Amino acid sequence: xxxxxxxxxxxxxxxxxxxxxxxxxxxxxxxxxxxxxxxxxxxxxx
Numbered sequence: 646x647x648x649x650x651x652x653x654x655x656x657x658x659x660x661x662x663x664x665x666x667x668x669x670x671x672x673x674x675x676x677x678x679x680x681x682x683x684x685x686x687x688x689x690x691x
Contacts, residue, residue: 649662649664666688666689667688668686668687669686669687669688669689670683670684670685670686670687671683671684672684
């Protein structure tokens, strides 16, 4: 489920969300919208 989008702001782009989770994964997309990389699945830190 997509909960948010963030435009690239440099080498490392911060992404925040109010979604309670409990699990999250970030995926990088190319100009065509294809997944070119993904983070590990993580839980929201407190």
